[in-house]
Amino acid sequence: MDVLHSRRRARRLMLPLSAGFCAIALVSGCSAAQAPAPGPDATASGPAQPGPVAKAAGDLQSEYQTAINDVLPSVVQIDASESLGSGVVYDTKGHIVTNAHVVGDEKSFKVTVATGEKVLKATLVAAYPEQDLAVIKLDGVPDGLRPAKFGDSEKVAVGQIVLAMGSPLGLSSSVTQGIVSALGRTVSESRTAGGTGATIANMVQTSAAINPGNSGGALVNLNSEVIGIPTLAASDPQMGDSAAPGIGFAIPASMVRTVADQIIKDGKVTDSGRAALDITGRTVVNDDYRPAGVAIVNVQKGGAAADAGLRAGDIITRVGDAPISTITSLAEALAAEKPGQEVTVTYMRGDAKKTAKVKLGEI
Known part of the structure; x- marks a missing residue:
């Protein structure tokens, strides 16, 4: 079975992947980092082939460093009593967005910001475990606190260079690099070992190394924009739970903004979508x-379901074109739909196979 693991420190969390992935698991404690992709000056054996002029290595390095200098001051380390993770400064009022599995059940936290060595106190505003997101707020806003700029999720493309920023293994202000490997991934967390049980759609898959402690940090493009919140990374159970380099997942910026704006305004998510x-x-x-x-x-x-005539005892086997065999597959199928949409639900009532048109509600 395909599984994923959230990148918090100390706790283990196994998360099943959606169909179409090879068998992998996610394991905390994996510290293997992805090797940087060859730069534009790298050569292969054999005769040189004509092609477009590559950007000079110095220019690309300058873009990396500019993005790091712009965004890293907005990435913080969050210390809860049983976990260590990262967060991103969301506004000038001291709001910080992170993963729900980083904050867990706790209400107060120690935060280290890039603008100073002093450890600051923060309190929970609200968590939304259904999307594995949370917002905390600094008790006092230090001088120079810099909010990050969040990018447009519609402009994220496969092959785009990205940087992952956070505190892997407690090493604050660390940066790894990679590319956007795929878009639109759906993954599901286990509720065991500190997991939220969330099924998260439209995640950004990246080859940038994501290790324990990176959770809640920033996935950044070379325009100095946060395009996602790193949340999960993979390992291979068939190889002794060793790291599967280059398979990480981030919650897209569009969902981060949707959830964070509602929590900051209303203290909770009022429109989950x-x-x-x-x-x-x-x-x-x-x-x-x-x-x-x-x-x-x-x-x-x-x-x-009730309005469509479904009742206790019915066994759901399909939602639209998606076969349903487990609670996880049902959650993944619903994650691909929107409230108010009408879908055909196939189910068994006793020995009879039936269908119903269901106008979906909202979590």
Whole structure:
């Protein structure tokens, strides 16, 4: 089974990947970093081939350093009693955005900012575990605190050079580099070992090394814009849980802004934009003890499933074109939809196969 692991320090968190990935797991404590990609001056054996003129190495290095100088002062280290992670300064009022699994169940934190060695105190504004995001606020705003600039998620492209900034293994103000490897990935966290249980859609996959402590930091383009919050990284259970270099995931900037703005304004998320069936369910197995669907344990009165005629005891096997075998696959299917959309839900009621048109609700 494909699994992912959040990059916090000390705790282990296993997270299943969406279909289409090779079998991997994510393991805390992995400190193997991705080697830098060859620069434009690198050569291969054999005769030189004509092609476009590459940007001079000095120019590219200058862009790296400019982005680092612009954004790294906005990346902080967050120390909770049972975890260590990173955060990004969101505004001049001292709000900092990070991962929900970094803050856990705690309400107060120690924060080290790049503008000074003094450890500052911060308190939780609110966490939104459904998207693995949270906002904390410094009790006092130091001079020179610099908010980061968040980029446009629509302009993120595969192959784009990116830098991951944070505090891997407690090494504050660290930077790794890579590219955007893929877009639109959907991953799901386990609820064990400190996980939030979130299913997160549209994540940015990156080859930039993401290690324990990077969670909540910044994934940055060469325009000095934060395009995502690094959250997960991979390792291979078939090789003794050793690191699988170059497979990391970040929550896109668009979702970060959506969640953070609502938390700062209202103290909570009031419009999640995430679809729901408004049920409580559990995974069921077939005669071969293989996952075979999600049994409805309870339907919310007046909710999406209830309005469509579904009831407790029905076993959901498909949402739209997506086959459903587990709670995780159901969450992943719903993550791809929007509240108010109508989808066809296929289910078993006793020995009869049925379908229903369901207008999706909202988490």
